Amino acid sequence: MSWLGVKGADRAADALRESWRLGRFPHALLFAGPEGVGKKTLARGLAQAILCEARPALSLVACGLCPSCVQVIGESHPDLMEVKRPEDKQELPVQVVRELCDWFGLKPMRGPGKVAIVDDADDLTTEASNAFLKTLEEPPPGAVLVLISTSIEVLLPTILSRCQVVRFDPLPLAVVAELLLERGLAGGLGEATRLAALGEGSASRSILLADPEFARFRRGLIDQLGGEHGFAPPELAARTLAFLRQAGKEAVEQRRRGVLVAGELARFFRGVLETGLGLEPPCPLPEDAPPRDALALELEPEDAIALVERCLRVEYELERRLYLPLVVESFMHDVGVVLNRGREIVLTAVAE
Ligand SMILES: [Zn+2]
Incomplete structure (x- = not known):
């Protein structure tokens, strides 16, 4: 099954859909799981679905065609911000977090809400983590913050306790094999299955190994x-x-x-x-x-x-x-x- 552009992340997708349907969608999510299992893809798909201007209220499926969806796809939506650790840094600097929190505090430009995605949340410094706390405690109305982490044990308990943790499992090998075949990275099902097994359920790892x-x-x-x-x-x-x-x-x-x-x-x-x-x-x-x-x-x-x-x-x-x-x-x-x-x-x- 594919949801929000991700195949195989069923446990995470079910949890998100269910809280949306019940009207209890959290303001802060922590996507936790190994590398290459669709965390970032799902975060972007979720952002698009939340910001979509043409979806029915109870469903969390983006239309893909409205002006908001087009802007998300084109990475130019004013109410979506994505930050990650700068390439030349070992940590996610406090300055990046402060800018993100300031941006979050401003009114949305287009619709009722805003979404921010923080990749490499494992690399938040203590100072940067602390800078997040106020936003995590009192998020602006309609705001959704998604933190992405591969090793949540390094995150500060103060961050963890304020987020709903959404766990991602390694992808089923059949899903990875299918993806390798779709992208023409394996000569046949046998090779695709071997590469999927080598990648241990991480699509990005299998792609590199191919x-x-x-x-x-x-x-x-x-x-x-x-x-x-x-x-x-x-x-x-x-x-x-x-x-x-x-x-x-x-x-x-x-x-x-x-x-x-x-x-x-x-x-x-x-x-x-x-x-x-x-x-x-x-x-x-x-x-x-x-x-x-x-x-x-x-x-x-x-x-x-x-x-x-x-x-x-x-x-x-x-x-x-x-x-x-x-x-x-x-x-x-x-x-x-x-x-x-x-x-x-x-x-x-x-x-x-
Ligand atoms: Zn849309």
Whole structure:
């Protein structure tokens, strides 16, 4: 089922529709759930539906044609504001929140209400969170504020207690597979299903994983780390860095690719740990099984745990915008300490 342009977010959609129908729609919502499951799409769809000037009062479905809908689609609606953390900042600055609250306090330009969407709400500073409190406590009539968060545990309790939390689940794999096929990103249902399983219910993750260049790099990296020969950490770091830089000129694109690589390695080493413990880990790509099984025989469980943790630290460091070359070099160094033990190191040519 698709509602407000989002497929698969059924639990969230049901909760919103029900409170609208009962006339108890909250003024502050917190959309919480993993990356890539439709939170932002649903927030925008909801904004359009609320601001639509031609929908029946009890229904929360935008007409798509009225002047208000046209402005929302064209990102020029005067009563809709969307803010997020600036690209070059680690946090959502208080200034952005103050501007948003001032804007919220002004009368709507078009209709009876206003909607604001705050992406990256996890990155609100304490000062910025506090700047929100008055608006959250006494929202102007007709105002709806949607905060978007991937890890609500980092939000201040004062913010949490003033919002209605709408939880988003990982998307059903069939929904992600269908989306990949619709966009021509998978050759057939089998490939689409494998990519959906790799993405673990995140559409954005599956889309990134569908990139053939990424698949090639991932294969080479896992085969090298799990192979019988050791590797030279500086050389593998240089190769990885070159691959991350191919993602685009912008640091944000390079980091996003880095997070994806680290996530894939974390999954691989988790598989090594589970195999070593005699469990049967899920393995969407059959090619991962031989290097995984070989490492499982060789490594102690604590080594595998250390490797998983090291990968997760890279994700954290990249999200905190640490200097990319440093993150990659120190990661390869640490991984090399574990994986190169007792192995002969073989240098391979650096691929550009
Ligand atoms: Zn409309």
